[in-house]
Amino acid sequence: MEKGTIPRSTVSGGIDLRTTLQSGQSFLWNRTDGNMYAESSDDAWYYTVSDGEVVFVRQQSDRLEWRATTDAADNLRRRLRLQDDLDEIFDSFPEDVALARARDRYPGLRVIRDPFFPCLVSFICSARTTVEQIHGFQTELAREFGNPIDVDGTTYHTYPQPAQLAAVPEAQLRDLGLGFRAPYIKQTASMVTSGELTAAMVWDEPYKTVHERLQSFTGVGPKVADCVALFALGHLEAVPVDRWTRRLIETYFPDLARETYGETADAFREHFGQYAGYAQTYLFHYERS
DNA sequence: AGCCAGGCAAGTG
């Protein structure tokens, strides 16, 4: 195992690892104590399986500490978007009391960057359920259908490849409690496997094109498409409007409330600008906690 | 017991 540190001084605006990983953006991380959403254990080890290897990371007062089989520093900087300058991002927002309060309470909350396919499946799973259960689904999918990896006598699992999920009978997916989401996952995995629509086809497109194209996946509508655009493809102007976000808009930004999804998201985006997804992520977490 | 949870697809008018 290699190990290393990322000094907090190199992360503009700071990093709050626990809040970032618990805030319902990514469902691909776990904690070594198995209690991902517990409040205690600020120095707990978190891990994810990335490119076939397990990467462990924990927060110390003045640094992030990591362990992996190869040098994971660059990987972590990408996954946790440590290059985002939070001061610059917040300076770009119009003055706002609710948003200032959210940052005051959760400084160092960052938008993450998930791998495309796991993020896509995660948010297909997100329909009509809870953050904790979405996370449970991803852990189960990896355990049941991913490849095992042994690290120091403990077995971890890769997230299943598209072809692996496409090959799973729908009934087996339903056995995990996925319910009506099971056929959506299977069909979407098949579409990626066959090359009908892949990450490469949307990677370099502008946000609006990405948002439209993602919705041709089964089980992906405007909200899930915005989550994938923001949390996997790095379109920081994407604004997922879910029940929580709609509620907080009606409470704190009634002038931005509109009838349809698209008009509401556009109004929010025009108000907060090119980093509107960051504003949404802070307000969402603040509203939910 | 009934309602809600990071929505979406399919069916109408």
Add this chain to the structure above:
DNA sequence: CACTTGCATGGC
């Protein structure tokens, strides 16, 4: 296009 309904399951 706008609107309604069904969808699996679990927790409170």
